[in-house]
Amino acid sequence: xxxxxxxCMKYLMFIFNVLVFAGGTCLAGVGVWVVVDPAGxxxxxxxxxxxxxxxxLLLAVGIALSLLGFLGCCGALRRSRPLLLL
Numbered sequence: 001x002x003x004x005x006x007x008c009m010k011y012l013m014f015i016f017n018v019l020v021f022a023g024g025t026c027l028a029g030v031g032v033w034v035v036v037d038p039a040g041x042x043x044x045x046x047x048x049x050x051x052x053x054x055x056x057l058l059l060a061v062g063i064a065l066s067l068l069g070f071l072g073c074c075g076a077l078r079r080s081r082p083l084l085l086l
Contacts, residue, residue, distance in 0.1 A: 024065025
C-alpha cells in the first residue's frame with residue numbers, strides 16, 4: 001500500500017474520531033443541562049422519572065462516546081492498533 005494512502009487514512013480516522021468526540025461531548029452537555037435545569041424540558045416529557053432517566057442516559061452515552069473518540073484520536077495519531085480497535 002502506498003505511503004500516501006496510509007497517511008490519508010490516518011487523517012481520515014483522526015477527523016472521524018474528532019467528530020465522535022464532539023458528538024459525545026454535546027450529548028453529555030445536553031444531559032447535564034437536563035439534570036441541572038429540567039423545567040424547560042418538562043413540557044416535552046410529561047413524566048418526571050422518564051425525564052430523569054433520559055437525562056442520565058444521555059450523560060452516560062455522551063461520556064462513553066467522548067472517551068472512545070479521544071482514544072480513537074490517540075490511536076490514529078500514534079498508529080496504535082489496540083487503541084483503534086476499542
